[in-house]
Amino acid sequence: MSNEGYGLSAVAKAMADRSAEAFLLKNISDSCITDLFVGDNQKGKLVIISGPSGVGKTTICAEIVKKTDAFLSISTTTREKGEGEIEGETYRFISKEDFEQKIKEEYFLEYANVFENYYGTAWQPVEDAIESGQTVILEIDVQGALTVKKVFDDAEMIFVLPPHKTDLEKRMGSRARGESPQSAQIRLDSASQETAKAWQYYDHMVINDDLEQAINEIMKIINSN
Numbered sequence: 001m002s003n004e005g006y007g008l009s010a011v012a013k014a015m016a017d018r019s020a021e022a023f024l025l026k027n028i029s030d031s032c033i034t035d036l037f038v039g040d041n042q043k044g045k046l047v048i049i050s051g052p053s054g055v056g057k058t059t060i061c062a063e064i065v066k067k068t069d070a071f072l073s074i075s076t077t078t079r080e081k082g083e084g085e086i087e088g089e090t091y092r093f094i095s096k097e098d099f100e101q102k103i104k105e106e107y108f109l110e111y112a113n114v115f116e117n118y119y120g121t122a123w124q125p126v127e128d129a130i131e132s133g134q135t136v137i138l139e140i141d142v143q144g145a146l147t148v149k150k151v152f153d154d155a156e157m158i159f160v161l162p163p164h165k166t167d168l169e170k171r172m173g174s175r176a177r178g179e180s181p182q183s184a185q186i187r188l189d190s191a192s193q194e195t196a197k198a199w200q201y202y203d204h205m206v207i208n209d210d211l212e213q214a215i216n217e218i219m220k221i222i223n224s225n
Helices: 008-015 018-026 030-037 057-067 096-104 123-131 142-151 165-174 181-201 211-223
Strands: 046-050 108-114 117-122 136-139 156-161 204-207
Touching: 046 057, 046 142, 057 136, 057 211, 096 108, 096 117, 108 123, 108 142, 117 123, 117 142, 123 136, 136 142, 142 156, 142 181, 156 181, 156 211, 204 211
Parallel strands: 046 136, 046 156, 156 204
Antiparallel strands: 108 117
């Protein structure tokens, strides 16, 4: 099996012991899982989940929230709403002018300009959820994650990878919204740069070659810290 760009030993390590982890999580009751994600009069924890476009991180985050009482932060963006996206569930969509005003008001925990659109994470919902004892999940890019890490130095950082480098090209291509080949190449190059940074700064690298196993692996990481 080819594992271009990652290194065979790293891939083997990331995929090790998955069957045992899946068995453990399947045999924990729903109430026990919820107890692990909701503190008892304690502050909650912050978990950052990142990964290239199309790798499955949005689905993974949604499934973790379904299985637990974790709080998923909804990012704010200035890009146009895509087909099937729902205001307040997928993103919070606002104008560039409104976003820049919120920057001045220090509304965001982190924000970035990505491919000519702003993306940001609101401070208050994250802070409120942590204070209430919930596990908070941020689905953000590497640039934003490194900013958040400066504020929450105990944040758990998890990066999701496709099983092969070539899979990234296929997945990103399938999500293209009528973009030019040049724009697609810029996105692919950016994803490669993010992945290289993630190997340097993230606590965990999870390979999504099987969705359920990847979800179980990330839940185990969150539960063990």
